[in-house]
Amino acid sequence: MRLQPLPAFEDNYIWTLSDADGHAVVVDPGEAGPVLAAADAGLRPAALLLTHHHDDHIGGVDALLARWPGLPVFAPDDARISQATARVGDGDTVETGGWRLEVLAVPGHTRSHIAFHGHGHLFSGDALFSLGCGRMFEGTAPQMLDSLDRMAALPPGTLVCCGHEYSRANAAFARAVDPDNAALRRREQEILDMRSISRPTLPVALASELACNPFLRVDEAAVRAAVERHAGTVLADRVDVFAALRRWKDGFRA
Numbered sequence: 001m002r003l004q005p006l007p008a009f010e011d012n013y014i015w016t017l018s019d020a021d022g023h024a025v026v027v028d029p030g031e032a033g034p035v036l037a038a039a040d041a042g043l044r045p046a047a048l049l050l051t052h053h054h055d056d057h058i059g060g061v062d063a064l065l066a067r068w069p070g071l072p073v074f075a076p077d078d079a080r081i082s083q084a085t086a087r088v089g090d091g092d093t094v095e096t097g098g099w100r101l102e103v104l105a106v107p108g109h110t111r112s113h114i115a116f117h118g119h120g121h122l123f124s125g126d127a128l129f130s131l132g133c134g135r136m137f138e139g140t141a142p143q144m145l146d147s148l149d150r151m152a153a154l155p156p157g158t159l160v161c162c163g164h165e166y167s168r169a170n171a172a173f174a175r176a177v178d179p180d181n182a183a184l185r186r187r188e189q190e191i192l193d194m195r196s197i198s199r200p201t202l203p204v205a206l207a208s209e210l211a212c213n214p215f216l217r218v219d220e221a222a223v224r225a226a227v228e229r230h231a232g233t234v235l236a237d238r239v240d241v242f243a244a245l246r247r248w249k250d251g252f253r254a
Contacts, residue, residue, distance in 0.1 A: 004038070028049070030056040072085050126164065136246065177227070
């Protein structure tokens with residue numbers, strides 16, 4: 001299968017996973033234009049997969065359904081996504097054409113956020129980014145940390161396909177938290193090299209994120225110590241470490 005990120009807006013990616021004939025599942029089409037252009041080049045949408053309700057992830061759905069009436073739309077159980085033809089939740093399996101993807105509930109960024117895992121890929125929306133995670137607009141720190149733990153437990157070779165090109169900014173924050181992490185330094189240089197020639201920094205292997213992403217490393221002594229220094233207090237448990245880390249990132253300026 002062929003994976004392709006379609007750039008959208010300033011920093012979004014619409015992900016497509018296509019078979020040899022060009023049939024594809026399309027993940028989080030925030031705008032229709034990039035998908036329509038890909039269709040002109042041979043892409044044949046077979047289904048839409050939506051991770052959450054934010055408009056930059058679903059804004060193109062209506063135009064795509066106008067072009068391809070009857071296209072299946074798999075989405076979380078959230079009334080804010082009115083175009084869904086199938087509501088899916090934790091433990092469900094999306095089977096369409098030659099694709100079979102497991103649904104994971106990953107609330108935190110939004111209350112109904114889901115991710116899709118299959119064929120060696122994780123479509124994480126705005127829950128997990130390279131070297132970062134989503135802001136908690138509707139969820140709590142325990143929810144978000146549990147969601148990250150669930151994704152971190154997937155096979156380390158899984159390719160993380162997230163919804164935004166945030167890697168360079170996230171790397172700057174990760175280095176502030178974990179400056180002695182050699183794997184992180186290598187990943188940051190890789191990101192800088194890729195972006196210098198306008199290449200996507202994604203997908204990225206989950207193994208790399210486990211070694212570099214501070215939000216997946218709240219149990220590491222170096223990360224915890226850095227967060228406690230920044231917070232100016234001893235933190236009771238890993239949830240408090242995560243919550244303080246997320247607050248630090250919210251106010252961080254490189």
